[in-house]
Amino acid sequence: MHDGAKRLGAERNIRRALTGHGHAGTSILGNMSCVQQGRPMDTTMQLLFALVMGVLSVELFSRAWLGFLGILADMVLFFRKKRQSQAVMSRLGMHLGIALLCSLSLILCFHLYLVRYGLGKTESEQLFYFLASVVRLTIFIKDIGRHIDALFSCDQDADDDP
Known part of the structure; x- marks a missing residue:
């Protein structure tokens, strides 16, 4: 059960990173501005x-x-x-x-x-x-x-x- 919770948490973090939800301005698939990605x-x-x-x-x-x-x-x-x-x-x-x-x-x-x-x-x-x-x-x-x-x-x- 502990592994299932870790996997679910990891999937949620990946989904947030891809969509930008929960992490302001860090979407991978959203606006690809280099400044918004944290890499000037x-x-x-x-x-x-x-x-x-x-x-x-x-x-x-x-x-x-x-x-x-x-x-x-x-x-x-x-x-x-x-x-x-x-x-x-x-x-x-x-x-x-x-x-x-x-x-x-x-x-x-x-x-x-x-x-x-x-x-x-x-x-x-x-x-x-x-x-x-x-x-x-x-x-x-x-x-x-x-x-x-x-x-x-x-x-x-x-x-x-x-």
């Missing part, structure tokens, strides 16, 4: 994640925006009779898929970064995010004219590389 994340890793998130957020946003512009370009070319309906539907599906996939991926990345893992709160993280996003945005703006021209091009393969 290394500052270098936080800054690395901020850099990656800065580049990734601009990349996903720019691809989503180009997908949306591609939808508009397909509509304009279709109504001006510069594209056949089959080609427009094919490109429209591709651009819609890109816009949706990148938009939803961006939302998911921000949810994971800010809410789930609780990152991006310190000034140094925000500065590194800002610097990385400015560098990536500069590259995007430099090439935006070429991408928009490709969207309005009547060539079928002109905008395959967003």
